[in-house]
Amino acid sequence: MLPCPTGKHSPYLTHHSCRTCTSSADWAAMMRTSLSTSSQNASTVSTTTTPTPDCPPDIDSLGRQTWTLLHTISATYPPSASSQQQSDMRSFLSLFSKIYPCWVCAEDFQQWMSRRGNEPRVEGREGLGKWMCEAHNEVNRKLGKEEFNCGRWEERWRTGWKDGRCDQ
Numbered sequence: 001m002l003p004c005p006t007g008k009h010s011p012y013l014t015h016h017s018c019r020t021c022t023s024s025a026d027w028a029a030m031m032r033t034s035l036s037t038s039s040q041n042a043s044t045v046s047t048t049t050t051p052t053p054d055c056p057p058d059i060d061s062l063g064r065q066t067w068t069l070l071h072t073i074s075a076t077y078p079p080s081a082s083s084q085q086q087s088d089m090r091s092f093l094s095l096f097s098k099i100y101p102c103w104v105c106a107e108d109f110q111q112w113m114s115r116r117g118n119e120p121r122v123e124g125r126e127g128l129g130k131w132m133c134e135a136h137n138e139v140n141r142k143l144g145k146e147e148f149n150c151g152r153w154e155e156r157w158r159t160g161w162k163d164g165r166c167d168q
Contacts, residue, residue: 059102066100067136074129075158081124089122105139112138129153 057065078085097113100106112118112135121127133150140147148156160166 059105062101063105063139070132071129071136071153071157074125074132075154077122077125077128079125081122081128086122089128090120093120108139108142109135125158126154129157 077089081089093113097106097110100109113120118135121131130150130153133148133153137147137150155161
């Protein structure tokens with residue numbers, strides 16, 4: 001198994017976690033390079049750029065699945081959270097940002113949350129849902145992806161689109 005290319009590790013993660021910080025194409029290239037010294041092993045490495053369903057996720061599939069989970073948690077959060085629920089959500093987000101399998105993403109999320117104005121809004125569903133959308137859009141900006149209209153977060157993640165396509 002290869003060490004992380006940067007040599008840096010989260011205290012919670014092992015060298016296997018690097019796969020979750022790397023795209024499938026980059027991982028395959030690293031594995032080919034690693035195995036190229038042994039022609040016997042080199043032929044066993046796949047050149048696919050999309051992980052098969054029974055393989056560990058790459059950074060892209062992990063990210064999509066994680067955002068689905070986080071937005072769904074936000075969509076099912078109470079409209080007006082109790083002080084205990086608010087405390088639990090703050091704890092969850094803090095712990096989540098420390099144990100997330102991609103340490104680069106985890107550190108970035110921690111730093112983003114620590115900046116003034118980016119503290120989790122856990123008073124209720126509306127605030128948390130918009131906050132989560134803003135966090136997701138921050139990642140989208142960094143990745144050069146299109147931003148989502150946070151005014152429509154509830155329609156996307158809770159009630160379904162008004163055109164009825166989610167009601168079938």
